Amino acid sequence: MLSLKNIFLKQGDFSLSANLTIAEPGVTAVIGPSGGGKSTLLSLIAGFSLPDRGSVSWMDSDLTNLPPGARPVAMLFQDNNLFxxxxxxxxxxxxxxxxxxxxxxxxxxxxxxxxxxxxxxxxxxxxxxxxxxxxxxxxxxxxxxxxRPVILMDEPFSALGPAQRREMLALVKELLPEATLLMVTHDPEDARGAERTILVVDGKVAPPCDTKRLFADPPPELDSYLR
Structure with missing residues (x-):
């Protein structure tokens, strides 16, 4: 179980707040307009950024002040970070x-x-x-x-075509069935392949919602993003 409690982070004119829990393994899509705070959210979980207040925990173990290498977290970046x-x-x-x-x-x-x-x-x-x-x-x-049980994916397949992105997401699910995965994406179609979706708008991180339910009856923030 991954939890962010009363998180607040301020970086210049931008601030991010979050209160959420992901209790089950599987893929959670992170979507929203550019500059809304999606990558900042991953950075907080990974430990590359530290909150001004609040806590990050995994299985009730506090990660908030641990360095990235000491966290049960791995990242898959957009450019794959291959040498x-x-x-x-x-x-x-x-x-x-x-x-x-x-x-x-x-x-x-x-x-x-x-x-x-x-x-x-x-x-x-x-x-x-x-x-x-x-x-x-x-x-x-x-x-x-x-x-690592927590996998953060920051637009990892954005350079691929739609068919390849679907193939890679299916492969991730097959190979990491017990992992808790958060996937930032700008493509709503990618998000539809996730069990849950987190909407991030203007630094406000909504709790995860069932993806099918969210897309069937989107709130105004998501509806405008989908247009």
Whole structure:
């Protein structure tokens, strides 16, 4: 269970407030207009930003003042954060051991992860030799090695076409069924594939709502965003 209680953060002229709990695993979409605070919300959960007041907790354990590396959180970024000079195997292995020379056990786990995302045989390819969809799969394979229960995805598949985005989201659900995933997206169609949706508008973070129910009867803020 991921909880944000009485969160308030001010950055210059912008402020963000949140009170929410995500009690079940699965995908929670985070949507809303640009500049509303979606990425800031992920940054707070990851520990890259600290709130002026309030708390962030996971399974009733307070994370608020923990550094990012000490949190049970992993991130999947828009550009995948792959190292261009490393091959696929080494990029994935960094998820299990962020060291220049991973041990044999970590490399074996990386090979298994590559197989799970359908990239067996591409272990020695560097990012520039892979398609956008394959690069996204490399980043997802690396996530499997982090073994973190909370996954934050900041528009991870925005560079892909609609069919590939649906394919990647389905793969995320298949490979990480027990994880709590928050996915920032600008595309309402992507959000429709999530179990829950959080609407973020002008720094105000709404509690998660069942996605089908929300889109069937959208509040004015969402209705204007969908137009």
């Amino acid at each position: 261009p000079h490393l091959d696929s195997l080494m990029n994935v292995a960094l998820g299990g051991a962020p060291v220049p020379r991973p041990d044999a056990q970590t490399l074996d786990r990386a090979l298994v992860a590559l197989g799970r995302v359908g990239l067996t045989g591409l272990e020695r390819r560097k990012p520039a030799e892979l398609s956008g969809g394959q690069q996204s799969r490399i980043a997802l394979a690396r996530l499997l090695l982090t073994d």
